[in-house]
Amino acid sequence: MGRNRHHDHQQQERILLNNISARANHSEILAVVGHSGSSKTTLLDTLAGRIDRSSMQGAILVNGRLMDDSFKRLSGYVMQDDMLFPHLTPRETLLFSARLRLASCTPFKEKVYQVDALIHQLGLTKCADTQVSKSFCFS
Helix, strand or coil: CCCCHHHHCCCCCCCCCCCCCCCCCCCCCCCCCCCCCCCHHHHHHHHCCCCCHHHCCCCCEECCEECCCCHHHHCCCCCCCCCCCCCCCHHHHHHHHHHHHCCCCCCHHHHHHHHHHHHHHCCCHHHCCCCCCCCCCCC
16 A cells, blocks of 8 residues: 655654745736746635645735735636636626626626726726637637
């Protein structure tokens, strides 16, 4: 029988992120770029709350205050292996996400407006209403 590799090697503590700061302005799209292994995904997973806080040291500040769960409402993170729903269009997928993420008091028309603005910013206007499983669109 095989053995679990986790128990075969002594775990060493490694610093993956140290003294990082960034600025993301309201209504802007922010790209995190760097070479393979530069901890881009670790940074994004940390900000998205996908890493157990007990495994981290230090503080994460947003607008000068400790980050809490409300940050998830202010931001969106699409993992590189996330898939669109194949039976929906990009517009429907983004609207689905907007309805989940934006405050319930935000009028539906405002959510639609924000989705339309994002589609335009991403250059997806030509394929916004195309079912994902039928074609792919790159601008």
